[in-house]
Amino acid sequence: MSIWKSTRLDDHSVMEESKIYLIEIVFDNAIKGVTSSKMKGDAKKALKYWKSFLKYITELETNNISPNDEKKRMTKDNLEEEHGKLDGQQQQQHTDKSQKTDDDETNEGTKAGTPNRSYNLGRDNCNLKLENESMKRQRPETPNLMKKLRKENDKLKEDVETYKLSISELETRLSSILGSQLTAGNPNIADLSDPYRPTLLGEQFRSLYDNELTDLLAYMEKHDLKEPESIAIMCDIIQNIDEFCLKANNQQVRKLFEMVVDEVRNPEVKQQRNMTCVKYTAQNSVELNALQEKTVERFVLDLHKALSSVSCVSLNQIFDTYFMKEFRTKHGQLTDQCKELNEFVSKAIQLLWMMKGHLPPVVLKWCQPDEPFDKVYFSFYTSTGEKVSQCIWPAVLLHKDGPLIARGIAQGK
Incomplete structure (x- = not known):
């Protein structure tokens, strides 16, 4: 420590020439002393090295170094000699400490002999502290950020589900359209989504024979009708129902087609005037071309097929009035109270009516x-x-x- 406090140069020119050099030597020794003290865990001593260095710089600038004590005066050569001694002492300390691990010797020797690295480590440590403080200040915002991210994640999940449903609906619609175009007018290709497709109707028609017809034949046998005669009666009923459904289907389709075409060609507008409904029509109508008529026909047939099951109850009542009254009069034992006959006729009308709704029937x-x-x-x-x-x-x-x-x-x- 005495070499940092007592340097005094009588010769002014020598002082000016060696001032920078002296500062470098003292700074180097101060760094080594601080490093050595930190290695030993003596913070007070390290701080003392820095204070002595600062004091020496101040005295050197103001020329307040005492000239009285000859032992405290040093030339340039003495400072270099003292610097070499300090280097030897610190190197010995590092050598003794490096007996435990070779890696520690290299690292500590590098730290002790490299002031720039010590400075860089101190700067990095300071930067890390500043970054840590910045992260601590941002920590209160983390819960809000997580809440926002969860909310966005939930919204994205909902959007994904919505898109999946939309895609599924579009696929269903596309499949329906393609299936409709593929099966339109082609009876050899079955529409598996149709609950009244021909194969199912054929199976149900055979089931009508196995169940309802069997029960009806048993009933007729109880009323003294022989089997060949009973079977002939049932075949006659089926043939009349088949003919009845075919005529009703053709009439209904033709009527729907005419209604649609007539409304399109000659629209009618109704207006309420002075509590009276007035109809307005055009004097001239426009004819449809072949393509338009074909389009209307296709849509009318699809509409009729989709709604054909609605007509079954009404058709059953009409057939009962048209055919069954005369039939019951002819066969007195088959009254309108015969449950087996009523169930057989009702189901036969439903199946044959749906059969005639296909194109071709x-x-x-x-x-x-x-x-x-x-x-x-x-x-x-x-x-x-x-x-x-x-x-x-x-x-x-x-x-x-x-x-x-x-x-x-x-x-x-």
């Missing part, structure tokens, strides 16, 4: 007595043979002369 195939027995379309009833004795139940075809949907039943001979 589903048809029934009958066989006639004494014609060759066609095993492709019919199964034997109770007896086999090469010819037909009686048609028990008709076969169901996809369309006229089309593929088989359900086989019929016939008595062979």
